[in-house]
Amino acid sequence: MRLPVSTSIRKYFGISYGKRFPVSRGIREGKERKSVQRANKSLRFLPVFGVVVLWQAASSAGLIPENRLPSPVAILHGFTELATEGLPPGYTLVGHCIGSLKRVLSGVALALASALPLGMFMGYWGRVRDILTPFVEMVRPIPPLAWVPIAILWFGIGDKSAAFIIFLGAFFPILLNTVGGVMTINKRLIESSLILGAGKGALFMKVLAPAAMPSIITGIRIALGIGWMTLVAAEFTGVKSGYGLGYMIMTARDIQRPDLVVAGMAIIGVIGFAMDFIIRKMEQRVLKWR
Amino acid sequence: MELRVSGLHKSFSSASEGERVDALIDVSFVVPEGRFVCVIGPSGCGKTTLLRMISGLEKPDRGTILLGDREITGPVREVGYIFQEPVLLPWRTIVRNVEFGLEMAGMAKQERREKALAALELVELRDFADFYPKEISGGMKQKAALAMALVVEPKVLLMDEPFVSLDCQTRNYMQAAFLGVWEKTRKTVIFVTHNVEEAVFLGDEIICLTSRPAEVGKRLRVGIPHPRDRTSPELNLIRKEILLFLAAEREKTRSVNGMFTHVHDLSEV
C-alpha cells in the first residue's frame, strides 16, 4: 500500500518505494522501515535546539530572572570557565569528568559482575528466587543516600565509598531485568537444548544468557542512568582527589554560582546521554537478530 | 533399535476439577527400527504428554520407555524432538543453529560446519544457512528445526503436530518434503497429528488413542508404498476406518461425561 506522501517529503526522508519488494521477496523486510527511521533521526535535535533558543529569548527579554535560572549563554560562559580555569581554580572540567566517570563505571561494572550471575541463577532456579527475593525487596527501596554513613564506615572516605553507593543504585535494575529476562525465556528453547546435549554450563552461557540479553542490556542502561543519578550522593562521601562532577557542583553551590551549578548539571546530562547512545549502538549490533 | 513403550500412566492435578485427572492409562506399544508411526487421537487425550514422556522431558507415574535395552529417564540426543512451533535459537543463524547439538558434543568447528551444511542440504535449506530465524518463513523454520534435530543422528524422531501452524498448501508440501528426508534417513518416527489425512499420507502404521484417559484403541498398518495418492480409494478406506473410530470415541465421552465434554468437543470439529 502506498502512503499518500508527496514526492518532496519522500525524498527528504529517503523513502523509496522502488526497493520495497526486493528480489528476496518478503525476506529482510525490516530494512525499508529502518531507513525511514534513520532519516528521521537527523532531525532529532531540532526540538532541543528550539527549546534552548526560546529559553535564551525569554532570558534576554527578562522573563526568566538570571538569579533563578541562568540563561544558556551564561551557562555556556560558565562551562568555558570550568573548562579553562577550573573549580576550585586549577581543577578543570576534564579532570572532574574523568573522576566521576571512573566512579560511575567501576560502580556499574561491580553491579554487573555480581547482579548478572545472581540474576541468572534466580531466574532459572525458582527455589533460589524464593529464598533471595525477600532480601532483595527489602534492601532495594533503601535510598543510596541513606547508605552514605555506612559506606564511609566500611570503606572510608574516597573512591571506594563512592563506587559502593553507585553499585547499590545500579545493582537492582540489572538484577531484576536479568531475572525477568531468564524467567520469560521460551521453555521449549531450554528443553530443545537439553535434548541436543547441553549441560548446565552450556545452558547458562549459550542459551539463557543470549536469550536474556535484551533485558540485560535494558538493565544496564537503567543502571547507568541511576549511576549518574546517585553520583552527587556518592561524591557526598567525600572526594579526596578534589575531582568529581558532583563535588564540583557542590563547590559551585557554596560560592553561589548558579551558572556553574547548571553547567555541571548539563554536563552530567550530556555524558549520560552519550553513554546511553553508545550502549544503544552496541545493542543494535549485538541484538541484530531481533 | 526398537522403541518399547510399556504401561505408561500419567495423571495431572487439575486446578478446576480439584483432583488428579488421568491423562494416560496403560499405554503400551512397540515400534520397530525404521518405522514411521503416526499417533492420532481426540483433542486433549494426551498425545503431547505421551511424546514428552518418550523424550524424557516428562516422567511417567508408572511404566517404562526402552530404546533398545536402555531406559529413557531424561532428555537424550538419541531421541530427537520437533515441537509444534519451530524451536530455534533466534540469535544464531540457521547454520549455527544446526551446529548447536554438534557443538554440545565438542565437535571441531570445521567438521560441524560441514555436517550442518550437509543437514541443511538434506532439507533443501542450504541457501538460507546464513539467515537469522526471523528472516525465514514458518515452513522454513520447521525445516531448520528438523535439520537441527537430525544432525546429531538420533535413533528416534518425535514430532508433535509439526505442520499444524502452516497453511494448507505449505503443509502438503512439508509432508512430501519430510517424506523425502525420511526415505533418505529411515529414522524411527513417531508423528503426532490431529489430521487423519496427514496420518494416512505419511504413516506406515497408525496408532489411534482413545479419549482421555488415553490408551491404545486401535492399530492400523498402511501397506501402501510412497509416494501415495492422497485421493486414492485405498487411502480413503483407511481414513474412513479412523474417522469411524474417532467418531465412536467422541460418542463415548459424550455419553459418559455429558454436556461438559460436548462443548469441549466442538473445538475439534
Ligand SMILES: Nc1ncnc2c1ncn2[C@@H]1O[C@H](COP(=O)(O)OP(=O)(O)OP(=O)(O)O)[C@@H](O)[C@H]1O
Ligand atoms: N502440565 C500439565 N498440568 C496439568 N494438566 C496437564 C498438563 N499437561 C497436560 N495436561 C492435561 O493432560 C491432558 C492431555 O494433554 P495433552 O497436551 O497431552 O493432550 P493432546 O492430546 O496433546 O492435546 P491436543 O490435541 O490439544 O494437542 C489434558 O487434559 C491436559 O489438560
Ligand SMILES: [Mg+2]
Ligand atoms: Mg498436543
